Amino acid sequence: MVAAHSAIGFTGVGQVFRTASGPLEALRGVEMAVGRHEFVAVLGPSGCGKSTLLRLASGLIHPTSGTVEVFGHPVTEPRDDIGIVFQKPTLLPWATIEDNVVFPVRHKTGRVNEEDRVNARAILAKVGLEGFEARLPAELSGGMQQRVGIARALFMNPDILLMDEPFSALDALTREEMGFELLRIWEAQPKTVMFITHSISEAVLLADRVLVMSERPGHIIEDLAIDIARPRGIETSNNKAMHDYVGYLRGLLLKRAA
Numbered sequence: 348m349v350a351a352h353s354a355i356g357f358t359g360v361g362q363v364f365r366t367a368s369g370p371l372e373a374l375r376g377v378e379m380a381v382g383r384h385e386f387v388a389v390l391g392p393s394g395c396g397k398s399t400l401l402r403l404a405s406g407l408i409h410p411t412s413g414t415v416e417v418f419g420h421p422v423t424e425p426r427d428d429i430g431i432v433f434q435k436p437t438l439l440p441w442a443t444i445e446d447n448v449v450f451p452v453r454h455k456t457g458r459v460n461e462e463d464r465v466n467a468r469a470i471l472a473k474v475g476l477e478g479f480e481a482r483l484p485a486e487l488s489g490g491m492q493q494r495v496g497i498a499r500a501l502f503m504n505p506d507i508l509l510m511d512e513p514f515s516a517l518d519a520l521t522r523e524e525m526g527f528e529l530l531r532i533w534e535a536q537p538k539t540v541m542f543i544t545h546s547i548s549e550a551v552l553l554a555d556r557v558l559v560m561s562e563r564p565g566h567i568i569e570d571l572a573i574d575i576a577r578p579r580g581i582e583t584s585n586n587k588a589m590h591d592y593v594g595y596l597r598g599l600l601l602k603r604a605a
């Protein structure tokens with residue numbers, strides 16, 4: 348049963364894909380809820396269904412069984428109040444960086460005003476892309492393109508932000524900086540975040556709660572509250588509690604893989 352105040356709720360969710368070699372059961376019996384303005388990270392072995400979970404929450408696909416709800420209503424299609432950052436940014440190659448960021452508003456209303464452009468430039472500056480507004484995606488590195496994808500998702504100030512390994516293309520230092528920037532944005536403009544990552548330390552550093560998935564067919568095997576004070580920053584990485592949480596989760600994931 349999904350709590351009434353949940354932003355995202357999964358009840359008995361199963362997902363079976365049809366493939367050339369027969370049905371593939373990606374998820375089985377997923378039960379989880381993400382509270383409003385909560386930051387939840389999802390960890391799990393490769394291929395366990397993390398991206399599938401996110402695509403279900405976004406309304407891009409529909410579950411084979413069970414229900415997926417957003418703000419208490421079944422998700423039937425992609426919603427304006429959900430922003431998505433994919434593993435690889437899907438940028439329009441012919442449009443400038445700024446035009447890529449304002450694309451959602453153009454798509455929705457058919458026009459872009461000066462205020463939208465000012466907002467887009469402010470968000471681009473936040474993700475470290477000041478001065479690149481007039482460039483084309485091909486002129487930027489992979490990591491920079493990924494930051495454009497993040498800026499585009501933030502631009503609409505969505506209530507829910509779904510992020511699928513958003514920092515995996517970034518170098519280690521930029522990745523850490525982007526994590527802290529995301530926390531600053533999340534604290535300034537509260538939103539519900541579902542964040543998929545392969546990095547245990549990134550999950551613990553950022554999230555209120557870490558969900559761990561089993562191998563395929565994926566379901567939630569651990570739901571761990573991260574009781575570390577906010578705001579979190581560089582000093583949090585040296586925190587004893589942080590090490591304990593990371594150690595526990597590493598042990599859990601390694602034991603499952605053994």
Ligand SMILES: Nc1ncnc2c1ncn2[C@@H]1O[C@H](COP(=O)(O)OP(=O)(O)OP(=O)(O)O)[C@@H](O)[C@H]1O
Pocket residue numbers: 364365366371373391392393394395396397398399400563
């Ligand atoms: N559209 C699809 N059609 C067929 N099979 C799919 C489809 N989408 C996902 N799968 C399969 O479902 C399983 C779960 O995929 P998913 O991408 O959700 O895993 P993941 O945990 O995000 O993986 P990774 O950590 O490697 O990114 C995989 O076996 C994948 O091959």
